[in-house]
Amino acid sequence: MRGKDLLECMEHIDDALVEEALEPAAFPHRTNKITKWGMAAACVVVIGISATAFWSHQNVKEDRTASPMAMDTAGSDNSADSLSEDSLTAGAVAENTQADVDDMGGSVNDISAPSDVCALPTAEEYSGAGSGSDSGDGAVSQDSAADAASGTGNTAVIDREEKLEKETAKLAYTVISDYYGEKDGSVYDYPVPEKGKFFCYHYLQETMEYYDKRGNTTESTETFVYAYDVVIDIYGDIEKEGSRGIGHSSVGSEKIEQEYMRLTELGYTVRLSEDFQLSGTFTKEELDAFQASPEYGYTFRFADEY
Amino acid sequence: MEDNEIIELYWKRSQRAIVETDGKYGGRLQTLSMNILHDRQDAEECVNDTYHATWNTLPPERPNYFFAYLAKLARNFSFGKYDYYHAQKRCVTVVELSDEIENCIPSPDDLEQKLDSREIGRIISEFLYKQPTEMRTVFVRRYWYMDSIKDIADMFQISESKVKSILFRMRNKLREHLEKEDIHL
Numbered sequence: 011m012r013g014k015d016l017l018e019c020m021e022h023i024d025d026a027l028v029e030e031a032l033e034p035a036a037f038p039h040r041t042n043k044i045t046k047w048g049m050a051a052a053c054v055v056v057i058g059i060s061a062t063a064f065w066s067h068q069n070v071k072e073d074r075t076a077s078p079m080a081m082d083t084a085g086s087d088n089s090a091d092s093l094s095e096d097s098l099t100a101g102a103v104a105e106n107t108q109a110d111v112d113d114m115g116g117s118v119n120d121i122s123a124p125s126d127v128c129a130l131p132t133a134e135e136y137s138g139a140g141s142g143s144d145s146g147d148g149a150v151s152q153d154s155a156a157d158a159a160s161g162t163g164n165t166a167v168i169d170r171e172e173k174l175e176k177e178t179a180k181l182a183y184t185v186i187s188d189y190y191g192e193k194d195g196s197v198y199d200y201p202v203p204e205k206g207k208f209f210c211y212h213y214l215q216e217t218m219e220y221y222d223k224r225g226n227t228t229e230s231t232e233t234f235v236y237a238y239d240v241v242i243d244i245y246g247d248i249e250k251e252g253s254r255g256i257g258h259s260s261v262g263s264e265k266i267e268q269e270y271m272r273l274t275e276l277g278y279t280v281r282l283s284e285d286f287q288l289s290g291t292f293t294k295e296e297l298d299a300f301q302a303s304p305e306y307g308y309t310f311r312f313a314d315e316y
Numbered sequence: 317m318e319d320n321e322i323i324e325l326y327w328k329r330s331q332r333a334i335v336e337t338d339g340k341y342g343g344r345l346q347t348l349s350m351n352i353l354h355d356r357q358d359a360e361e362c363v364n365d366t367y368h369a370t371w372n373t374l375p376p377e378r379p380n381y382f383f384a385y386l387a388k389l390a391r392n393f394s395f396g397k398y399d400y401y402h403a404q405k406r407c408v409t410v411v412e413l414s415d416e417i418e419n420c421i422p423s424p425d426d427l428e429q430k431l432d433s434r435e436i437g438r439i440i441s442e443f444l445y446k447q448p449t450e451m452r453t454v455f456v457r458r459y460w461y462m463d464s465i466k467d468i469a470d471m472f473q474i475s476e477s478k479v480k481s482i483l484f485r486m487r488n489k490l491r492e493h494l495e496k497e498d499i500h501l
Contacts, residue, residue: 017413025379028387
């Protein structure tokens, strides 16, 4: 059979098919409105997500560029801006500031080798939070609440703002972890501290005095707070005769762990290593007013100071 | 006038039946014939032959689809005249369409016609009913009404390339259908 034969066979197709094709309707142009609007909505969503991602990325970049400046001026303006007076809690501030510090860690070390910046609530703030409630409300929020309750008008508001700035500024520390100058190679012999007493080793003491003086004389460091990374040696009944701390027996380890828990509850920023060496980050004020246990004596030193 | 009324006129042997038929379907029948013969005079003769055959067959026939009935007659007369006049020199359109639809034949080398044309028409109808309306309408317009690609594109308000694409797919499907049915033309 040839094509022409098949073409002629088409004559015998159903009459209904022939009638159907007699007046054919135009093809439905599928301009589906739902599809069209759906695609438009999808485009808007994609643009929105992109814009949000870009905006947040820009914010992170700005934070990174702004953070070193915050260290130089010792003020934490970004943190201060981000704080809501009504919702401010010490924990929240600490987290914000800590995030800033994490972002800029490297650049800080470039500026000042032995120093670092971190966010640390002061011992007083932690004490306040601990004695008050477990909700995490710190000294700042308590002060704010107290001021608000007093209702002293504009003056109170201004005072509260100033206080807020100061409190916020205190939360940004420059952490010193080494002697400020060159060591002269002198060897110092320290006595074992008596129970309930403590003292700082020579280089740590000198460093604290150095930064304390600098803080008092420099205008820009009015609200600038230094903290010191220190190693804490504890002396007690166990190994009383030794020159080292008590953490070299199982009983001593337990006691050190208990002391670590006590210091933590007091609000100090302390750490306990696997070999039961206590260390922590303290401000000068915290060290001066250190709440020693009557069972132990304490020495504070830089990690490389013996 | 409705088809039933025209058919009734044929049954009453009224001369008005042919006038009404020509008024309603004359143009379309002429176009159909023209698509095959490409000659106005021949087309007119074919249409007149169609009216004459209709007059002779109604009654006893009473077609359900009156136009299809007329068009089949006109198409048949047109192909007869085509064969008569163009035995030596074939019409371009018929050659083109023959070549196209030849692709649907599963065994082109098998010249033996094992099925009669009515059976083939039934199988093609069965195939067409399985296809989407738009597709089968395009197919019928092309291979039954013998419309050009351009006319079909204008008729359906689609591009010529789309018409070609539809026809290509339909031909392939028809070939598969015939193969599936184990039909050797």
